[in-house]
Amino acid sequence: MVFVIQVNGTVQSVDVDDDTPLLWVLRDVLGMTGTKFGCGMALCGACTVHIDGVASRSCVTTIDSIGRSQITTIEAIGATASGAKIQKAWLDREVVQCGYCQSGQIMSASALLASNPHPTDSDIDEAMSGNICRCGTYIRIREAIKQAARGG
Amino acid sequence: MVLDRIAFQGIDFDRTSSADGPSRRTFLRAGAAAGGGLLLSLSLPFVSGDVKAANSASFVPNAFIRISGDGQIVLTMPYVEMGQGTYTAIPMLIAEELEVDLKQVRLQHAPPNEKLYANPLLGVQATGNSNAIRGAWYPLRQAGAIARAMLVSAAAEHWKVDPASCRAQSGKVRHPPTGRSIKYGDLAADASRMVVPANVALKRPEEFKLIGTAAKRLDTPAKVNGTAVYGIDVRPPGVKIATLAQSPAFGGHVKGVEDAAAKAVKGVRQIVRLDDAVAVVADHMGAAKKGLAALVIEWEDGPHAELNTGEVARKLEEATLSSGAVAQNIGDADKAMASAVTKVEATYQVPFLAHATMEPMNCTVHVRKDGCEVWVGSQAIGRVQAAAAKITGLPLDKVVAHNHLIGGGFGRRLEIDGVVRAVQIAQQVDGPVKVVWTREEDIQHDMYRPYWFDRISAGLDEKGMPVAWNHRFAGSSVLARWLPPVFENGLDPDTTEGAINLVYALPNLHVEYLRVEPPGIPTAFWRSVGPSHNVFVTESFMDELAAAAKQDAVAYRLALLGKAPRAKAVLELAAEKAGWGQPLPERVGRGVSVQFVFGSYLAQVAEVEVSKDGMVRVRRVVCAIDCGAVVNPDTVRAQIESGIIFGVTAALYGEITLKGGRVEQSNFDTYRMLRMNEAPAIEIHIVQNSEPPGGVGETGTSAIVPAVSNAIFAATGKRLRKMPVDNAALKQPV
Numbered sequence: 066m067v068f069v070i071q072v073n074g075t076v077q078s079v080d081v082d083d084d085t086p087l088l089w090v091l092r093d094v095l096g097m098t099g100t101k102f103g104c105g106m107a108l109c110g111a112c113t114v115h116i117d118g119v120a121s122r123s124c125v126t127t128i129d130s131i132g133r134s135q136i137t138t139i140e141a142i143g144a145t146a147s148g149a150k151i152q153k154a155w156l157d158r159e160v161v162q163c164g165y166c167q168s169g170q171i172m173s174a175s176a177l178l179a180s181n182p183h184p185t186d187s188d189i190d191e192a193m194s195g196n197i198c199r200c201g202t203y204i205r206i207r208e209a210i211k212q213a214a215r216g217g
Numbered sequence: 218m219v220l221d222r223i224a225f226q227g228i229d230f231d232r233t234s235s236a237d238g239p240s241r242r243t244f245l246r247a248g249a250a251a252g253g254g255l256l257l258s259l260s261l262p263f264v265s266g267d268v269k270a271a272n273s274a275s276f277v278p279n280a281f282i283r284i285s286g287d288g289q290i291v292l293t294m295p296y297v298e299m300g301q302g303t304y305t306a307i308p309m310l311i312a313e314e315l316e317v318d319l320k321q322v323r324l325q326h327a328p329p330n331e332k333l334y335a336n337p338l339l340g341v342q343a344t345g346n347s348n349a350i351r352g353a354w355y356p357l358r359q360a361g362a363i364a365r366a367m368l369v370s371a372a373a374e375h376w377k378v379d380p381a382s383c384r385a386q387s388g389k390v391r392h393p394p395t396g397r398s399i400k401y402g403d404l405a406a407d408a409s410r411m412v413v414p415a416n417v418a419l420k421r422p423e424e425f426k427l428i429g430t431a432a433k434r435l436d437t438p439a440k441v442n443g444t445a446v447y448g449i450d451v452r453p454p455g456v457k458i459a460t461l462a463q464s465p466a467f468g469g470h471v472k473g474v475e476d477a478a479a480k481a482v483k484g485v486r487q488i489v490r491l492d493d494a495v496a497v498v499a500d501h502m503g504a505a506k507k508g509l510a511a512l513v514i515e516w517e518d519g520p521h522a523e524l525n526t527g528e529v530a531r532k533l534e535e536a537t538l539s540s541g542a543v544a545q546n547i548g549d550a551d552k553a554m555a556s557a558v559t560k561v562e563a564t565y566q567v568p569f570l571a572h573a574t575m576e577p578m579n580c581t582v583h584v585r586k587d588g589c590e591v592w593v594g595s596q597a598i599g600r601v602q603a604a605a606a607k608i609t610g611l612p613l614d615k616v617v618a619h620n621h622l623i624g625g626g627f628g629r630r631l632e633i634d635g636v637v638r639a640v641q642i643a644q645q646v647d648g649p650v651k652v653v654w655t656r657e658e659d660i661q662h663d664m665y666r667p668y669w670f671d672r673i674s675a676g677l678d679e680k681g682m683p684v685a686w687n688h689r690f691a692g693s694s695v696l697a698r699w700l701p702p703v704f705e706n707g708l709d710p711d712t713t714e715g716a717i718n719l720v721y722a723l724p725n726l727h728v729e730y731l732r733v734e735p736p737g738i739p740t741a742f743w744r745s746v747g748p749s750h751n752v753f754v755t756e757s758f759m760d761e762l763a764a765a766a767k768q769d770a771v772a773y774r775l776a777l778l779g780k781a782p783r784a785k786a787v788l789e790l791a792a793e794k795a796g797w798g799q800p801l802p803e804r805v806g807r808g809v810s811v812q813f814v815f816g817s818y819l820a821q822v823a824e825v826e827v828s829k830d831g832m833v834r835v836r837r838v839v840c841a842i843d844c845g846a847v848v849n850p851d852t853v854r855a856q857i858e859s860g861i862i863f864g865v866t867a868a869l870y871g872e873i874t875l876k877g878g879r880v881e882q883s884n885f886d887t888y889r890m891l892r893m894n895e896a897p898a899i900e901i902h903i904v905q906n907s908e909p910p911g912g913v914g915e916t917g918t919s920a921i922v923p924a925v926s927n928a929i930f931a932a933t934g935k936r937l938r939k940m941p942v943d944n945a946a947l948k949q950p951v
Contacts, residue, residue, distance in 0.1 A: 071682025082483045085503040093458055093501030099443020100449035101624070102502070105254070105658040108885040110576060139443035152441045157592030159851055162859055164440030165575040165624030166761055171441060190894035195886060199575045199625050200300050203896035205855075 068128050072097070073141035083129035086127070088112045090151075091138060095148055099139040099168050110196030114138050114168040120176035120192075139168040147178040150216070156210035162200035170196050174210050184215050245360055247413050249365060254285040255367065255403035258680075259360055282311060284368075288388060288402030290317060292324045292919035295347040297596055298436050299623035299630070300859075302852035303349045303915050305435045309848055310353055313427045314361030314420065316385040317401065321437070327395035350848055350910050351816055362417040372399050374697055422846060422907040427812035431851035436622070447487055447578040447878075448594035448621040453649040456581065457486060457643055460653055461496040461504040462512070463662045466878035467737035467888035468519040475513035482508045489645045496642045502653055509655075510922055519736030521878040526668070529735045529875065530566060533670035536691040537564075541731035542707030544565040544768055545717035548725035552687035555905065557676025561765050565673065565754045566939040567874040570666035571880075571888060575658040576624020580639035581650035588615040589640070589743075590649070594623035596630040604633045608640045627863070628742030631699070632664050660888050661880040665873055666743030667693035668735060669750045673758050681766025684774065686723045687718060690754070691731040693740040707732060711742075714753030715814045715919060720784035721759070737878060744863055745915035748814040749922070753940065756923035761936060770809050771797050784811055787820040787841040788901055795822035801932075804828070804949070805836070808927025810920045817844035817911030818904075821861075827932045831947035835865050835897040835925055840917065844902065845908035853913045854901045861919020867918070868889040868925045872941050 067080045079094050082142045087103075091097045091114070100123060103111030108123035114123045142148030151156040154160075161167050170193070177184055177192035183194065189210055198206070203214065228312050250256035259280040281293040292311060298304040308322035339673045365385045372390035373380035376397060384391045391398040418791035422429075439445040446584075464470060474486045476493055484504030489496040498507035554560065580593040582605070589609050595601045595618075602618040611617070623630055639652040654662070655793055669692035675687035694712050708730055734740070743749065762772035771792045778785040792798075798806060804827045811820040824837040838861050847853055870889035873882045882888040926937045 081501070081503065082507065084507070086499070089503035092450075093503070094507075096452055097443075098446070098452070101575070102577065104654070104885050106656070106884055106886070109656075109682070109890075143442055155441045156433075156437055158435065159855060160769070161300075161434065161437045161440045162302075163575070163623060163625045164437070164445055164854060165447060167440055167442055189534070194895075195892075197626075197890045197892060198436065199438045199573060199577065199863070199890065201859040201891070201892075202855075203862065203868075203893045204858055204899055206893065213358040 068107065068131070070128070070131050070136060071133070072136045073138060075177050079128070083127065085129065086124050087114070087126045087128055088123040088137070091123060094201045095113065097138055097140055098214060101165055101213050103169070108197075109166070110167075110171040110173060111166050113196065115142075115172060115174040115176055118176065118179060120173045130204070138171060142172060142175055145175065145179070148175040148212070150213040151175045151209070152177060154213040158205050158207040158209040158212060160209050162202055165169065166196060166198045170206055174206065178210065178213055221244070224404055233288040244356060245363060245413065246427040247363070247407065247409060247411075249409040250285065251489065252281060252285065254402075255364065255409040257282040257360055257364055258792065259356060260906070262361045263768050264850060281308075282364060284364065284401055284405040284408070286402050286405060288321060288400055289553060290315070290322045292322060294324060294353070297594075297598070297620060298528045298622060299594075299596065299626035299854060301349070302693065302849060304432055304847045305355065305432060306350055306852055307353055308435065309427050309432055309462060310357040311361040313425060314358045315365050316653065317388040317430055317604045320426060321388055324435075337882055339738065342575055347367050349538060351912055354846070354910050358419050359417065362419055363414060366414045367408040367411040368401055370411040371404045374401065382870075408532070419469065428846070428848050432849055434852070438476050445622055447576050447624045448592060449576055449624065449651075451581050451592040451621065451651065453581065453583060453590075453592065455647065455648040456651050457498050457500065458502045458505050458653060458820065459489070459646075459650050460502060460509055460655055461494050461498045461638065461658065462514060463494040463658060464516055465661070466516065466518040466522050467492060467524070467739070468521045468878070470517045470519060471514060472517045473515040478511040478513075479508040482511055487646065488512070489642050489735070491641055494638065496652065498642075498646055498650055506655065518878060524737050524878040525876050526569070529738075530670060531938065532735075533668065533691045533733055534564070536731045536733045537670055537672040537689050539731070541689055541691070541729035543727070544708050544713040544730045545722065545726060545728040550685045550725040550727035553725035553828050554674070554676040554687065558679045558686055559677040559765060560674060561682070561757060561761055562674040562854065563761060563938055565671040565684050565757065566752060567669050567750045568871065568940060569738065570867055570871045571660050571663040571882070572625070572627045572629035572743060573660060573888060573890065574625030574627060574629050576657055576922065578629070578635040578654040579652060580636050581649060581651040582639045582643035584609055584640065584643045588617070591616065591618045591623060591636065591640070593618070593636060593940075594621040594630060595636075596626050596628075596631070597792060598753075600633050601636050601844070604636050605640050608637060610643065620648050627744040628746065629663065632741050634664060634739070639658060650696060654898055656885070657883040660883050664741030666741040666746065667695065667740040668751065673754060675758070675762055677762065677766060681762075682686050682766060683723055684725040685881040688727070688755070689731070691733045692750070693734050694732045695740055695742050695746060697732060699742070711747040713747060713751070715748035715812060716755060718813060719755060719773070720781045720811055720813045720818070723777070723778050738875060744860070745814070745919040748812065748915070748919035749867070752810065752812045752919040753922045753926070754814065756920075757938065760808070760923070760930065764930070769798070773809045774809070774811060781813075782822075783843045784813060785820045786904060787818045789857070790841035791820035791839050794841065794902055795820060795824070805899050806928045806931025806933070807927065808924045808931055810924040812916070812920050814919060815912035815916050816909075817842060817913060819843075819916045819920050821920045821924040823928045825925060825928040825932055827947050831944035831951040833869055833942050833944070833947065834895065835869070837898045837900070838921065839900045840902065840920075841904065842913070842916065843904035843906065844911040844916075845906060846910050846912050847903060847905070850903055853903060857901050857914045857917040858899050860915060861921045864889055864918040864921035865925060868940060869942050879929045
């Protein structure tokens with residue numbers, strides 16, 4: 066069935082089954098491949114997007130649950146204040162290695178910063194522990210979030 | 218040590234070319250680039266083609282440096298970026314000697330051609346064994362220096378001045394006496410007609426401006442805004458998405474498929490049946506997965522239907538009762554053992570491990586009648602091309618293989634099993650098809666770090682020092698399958714690395730290896746491979762000896778490092794920075810390890826806390842590394858941080874088990890990864906020197922596992938001889 070969704074401020078119309086995860090609508094139907102597939106069970110956070118500003122796992126978010134909510138992906142997060150700060154801190158701190166999980170890390174971190182401008186270590190643990198990084202960039206992610214919170 | 222020997226020849230090759238003068242033309246040629254500019258073609262040394270081959274009449278280039286009229290410098294190299302910073306460090310080597318800004322240098326991955334792009338240390342076009350910088354260190358700096366000299370000659374000729382009065386700086390040749398300068402781009406075409414200089418002096422380490430600085434990674438901007446293209450992201454026009462189910466039991470077959478329900482799923486286009494797998498081809502992955510779930514597949518389990526991990530371990534244990542191939546023999550260990558005052562014996566085991574790269578396995582293929590195109594992120598793109606040619610029956614030149622960024626390699630993407638599957642599926646599909654494995658398929662049909670079983674013993678003298686060391690172990694040889702020529706006399710250099718080249722002065726040492734391949738389950742390289750096992754065993758056992766001798770674990774090791782100053786220095790540094798010996802609370806302990814593998818010396822001190830219910834938290838890791846000359850210190854740090862997290866994950870959680878011929882784990886709930894809230898604080902101290910570079914991508918992983926298990930011993934008195942950590946065994950008795 067046809068669903069009309071709003072992705073990064075653009076209205077998109079897609080014709081898929083109602084239980085299709087948003088992840089595949091983004092990646093395969095709309096061709097927005099910045100959002101990554103990691104586990105399909107909300108265990109790793111690679112597919113994190115913002116739905117009305119809330120970090121959400123798109124691999125378990127079905128298309129019929131979205132309605133009129135605003136979806137923001139990695140492709141547009143740099144246009145938000147917290148997203149831009151996080152991206153800059155990520156580059157300054159050389160967080161990235163293989164980079165595959167980093168779209169999701171950045172989406173989780175920017176949602177954290179937007180809702181909590183001065184996160185503590187335990188806030189960071191809570192917001193970020195759902196995102197796995199196999200290259201083990203956790204230490205730098207923590208430093209980068211703190212740097213972004215200080216204003217870059 | 219084949220790989221060490223090869224590494225040495227790589228260095229020797231350079232020394233030969235500068236000192237004894239077999240012409241540099243044997244490894245480098247210069248000419249005009251197509252479209253104008255200067256093209257340097259390099260012949261980096263091969264496994265089989267050491268100095269002799271490099272000096273032979275036939276010149277076969279395998280790397281290229283092109284300086285075009287616009288001043289852009291493009292390197293074509295046989296290494297792939299998988300997060301380890303190679304795309305930054307390799308250009309740094311050239312830029313240093315060429316006197317250009319790093320931003321002017323662009324590295325592109327070599328097209329697949331096994332003959333042209335063989336990695337100097339691996340001998341096949343592959344990025345692995347922590348060897349990119351090790352292989353490139355001398356030849357690429359020399360090439361940069363030669364190009365600079367030719368540009369200077371071109372400018373000097375133009376100005377009709379003595380080249381010695383000119384200076385290369387920031388992408389220009391300058392003539393300080395007259396204040397004139399010409400950009401490299403404007404000189405490139407003329408430079409291509411200059412004579413290749415017979416001798417160029419390389420910079421001394423103290424003259425380095427770029428090497429040794431924390432240069433910014435060149436590949437990162439695209440990785441923070443979603444534009445980086447990994448293999449899984451390619452979208453050739455008309456591409457369909459497929460996902461698959463492979464036989465749950467290794468070696469099983471498809472007996473029957475009921476696919477009516479799957480075909481009825483909206484977006485499902487086709488069901489592809491292979492001998493041992495079924496794939497659903499669809500418009501998008503959501504439909505493909507839904508279709509796969511709707512399939513009813515009947516499997517014939519095949520010959521390994523009863524296989525379980527206990528049986529694999531038992532066979533390996535049994536094998537170690539017989540003698541194996543002698544991997545190392547120093548002195549007379551049996552004789553020394555007979556006269557030892559104390560004898561210490563133990564057995565150790567390490568499990569099968571999956572790679573669990575964050576980017577699940579995937580490969581996109583378009584098979585046509587007259588050609589085949591493959592898109593994939595691979596550590597060995599030449600093998601990808603060859604595999605596709607073999608399956609399709611097409612000549613090699615009709616197969617185009619595009620390499621892409623890799624979302625985690627760790628050895629997994631040195632294998633081509635996923636490519637083989639994708640080509641088999643694509644042969645039945647009209648148009649391009651992207652085959653994406655679910656995480657469950659990725660974990661259950663990985664090729665695994667081998668299970669190894671070790672029997673080890675030592676004899677101590679009256680002072681508690683080791684006078685005899687006997688080590689015998691059994692397990693799979695990955696290299697015997699992957700690169701058969703290097704498996705000789707029952708041995709390969711990877712499986713034994715870390716067991717036969719201990720840093721310690723042991724007067725009587727005997728090491729034997731038995732190649733025993735487990736039935737059914739495929740094995741493969743896994744970050745640090747052989748050393749991931751051997752360093753755990755030898756450094757845990759060294760800790761046991763120190764305990765048996767009632768000596769401090771660091772002091773005991775230092776006493777055996779009199780002839781290994783670099784190992785001693787890293788151990789002393791790590792111990793000092795970690796506060797070794799300072800008091801800790803109850804059930805908190807420090808553990809140490811020191812190793813020389815992948816050409817680098819590294820010591821680690823782990824500090825762990827064990828809860829009353831046996832849960833282990835690694836609180837802090839202090840690491841000291843001497844990896845010779847450091848090209849990019851921030852990359853060295855990043856790689857070690859990464860290796861430590863990878864190793865802590867394995868030590869605490871990593872275990873693939875078999876039951877009924879099937880892998881029992883399937884996703885990150887059952888195959889756990891270390892997460893942000895569990896990550897230790899990590900401190901890294903780099904010892905500065907100008908020795909040839911060692912590898913850094915894997916050393917952190919092999920060293921941390923024994924450091925953690927030794928720390929658990931210090932905290933609880935429990936010696937863990939089998940990985941991963943057994944939490945039940947660490948519960949505090951009530």
